[in-house]
Amino acid sequence: MATNTDFRPNSGFCGICVRVMKWVPVLFILCVVIWSYYVYVVQLCILTVEPYFEKIVYLLIYHVLFVIFMWSYWQTIFTPLGLVPKKFKLPNDEIEKLRRASTEHSRRMVIEAFAQNLTIYNRTENGGFRYCDKCQHIKPDRAHHCSVCGVCVLKMDHHCPWVNNCVSFTNYKFFVLFLGYSFLYCLFIVLTTLHYFILSWKHLQGEFEGSGRLHIIFLFFVAVMFAISLVCLFCYHCYLVSHNRSTLETFRAPIFMTGPDKNGFSLGKYNNFREVFGDQKSLWFLPIFSRYLFTSTFFSYLKVLKWYILYWIII
Template sequence: MYRSGAVMAWNVFKFCTALRGLGSIMILLVLGVVGVTYYALVLCNYGPALTSGGLDSLIAVLVLIIFHSLLGMLLWSYFSVVFTDPGGVPPNYRPLVDQERGEIDPLEASEFGPLTTPDPTNARIRYCRKCNQLKPPRCHHCSVCGRCVLKMDHHCVWVVNCVGALNYKYFLLFLFYTFLETMVVTLALLPHFLAFFSDEDIPGSPSTLATTFLAFVLNLAFALSVFGFLIMHISLVSANTTTIEAYEKKATPKWRYDLGRKRNFEQVFGTVQRYWFIPAYSDEDLRRMPALQGLEYPSKPDLDAQEF
């Protein structure tokens, strides 16, 4: 029985290794979908319509402006997720100590019960047996990355990276702009898609028509799937939790990090409104909001007091 369990664990880690190699392919797939969409919308349909004159030209200008604006924000957000480290545990990390009580700060305690720690007499300290190091609050080990990630939400194959404390906002913006972009493309190509089923002669070469058809189907599929993920993550942000925590805190009736929707939102997006819709933070927020750095998180005082 033990041997089969060991083989199963070995196979899981081999699968995690395969996911790392798959990630590069997924980036090419994303860029491929963007390329097909750009060719169908801009080069085949609305680009040529610019010279038509009248209402058609006006609509083409409007569609192209919206499309390129959203595409720029989508790519900016996407590559911000890809190239931003989600946050790792600093070398020689130690939990904060309450000087008055001489105990570990409640924010550094285990949120979900006792864990195996280097000191069996203090089960409040979170410890990773795989990394052999202490873990900050809300930190989890990623088997794909092979390390602990601050406020880990999940490992995303589409971005070849973990989604954690330092790039979660960028991931949400990527979902947001992807949904808007795919919806705009779907609506813009809808008349051309419906033309396939009409008795009218459709202008364009067979390859142009096939690309338009494919772009419409791909963008509609992405719009519907991303919408579901976007709704799920909106609910997570409103409760100040992550995908992993939402599953684990089922046994916890009261969530200490739920500070109200407004403050929960600010814990991810910051307080400066002009930065809310771009993948960046203001220097002011980075200085005065430790939660954006992934190591310290404010919590409800009444729930902290109940632990003592």
């Protein structure tokens, strides 16, 4: 039986088609990446580059960038959404009261009576608590309803079709790393194919011939195009991280009891960075979630283990 929150086209043929179509941009990106891998590794490094040392260095750096870039992409896509905790959800009797409320004032009274014990700073334009009619819960600070995912998402930044996921509290770090590493990946391709691109441009076909030549020329153009768009997006998100602001909050400043304040969540540049990337410096640039308690606990166990092993070696 369908519930009130079951409003997405999840079932039936249409639902399946919609879900399949949402993966098309991700499949497109994957096809481009697989093609770029083939051209760079096979056509450029194996068949074109002649100096052995250059070949090995290119392949080594390329694979490091490739692995970390794909790892970040994977984490951005498959990290589950941060959903609103159950304590924000209105019980059935409160929902019934809300349904019976005939005026906006009585409706607001029901919501305020329930939300008074919750720690919430964000307000609506009228100064009331933010309530999602679709999910039937009070919205925590920075949570927004995503019409594509069909749920309220914690610290929602935006819904990204290229990762078929909401960029939000749980995967924002991975998304920023994905932008940074994919830019480095494209930049590396541009710099290392530039020489061969110029050779082909000057019609020096003796250097390398056939379809591989066209592949490399095309790879150069594609990498330049992606690098330009990625660096713009990456710089924009670095700016957002440094100001502790989401994309949605840039377009519409969050409202507090005192009124709208676009810098309302800013804790200073370093703390803003730590809020996204965590306290563990060793994990800052790895696509591993570094804000859960278990992560720091795990690493403190590792530190203890390290001293324990050293102790036994010395003994």
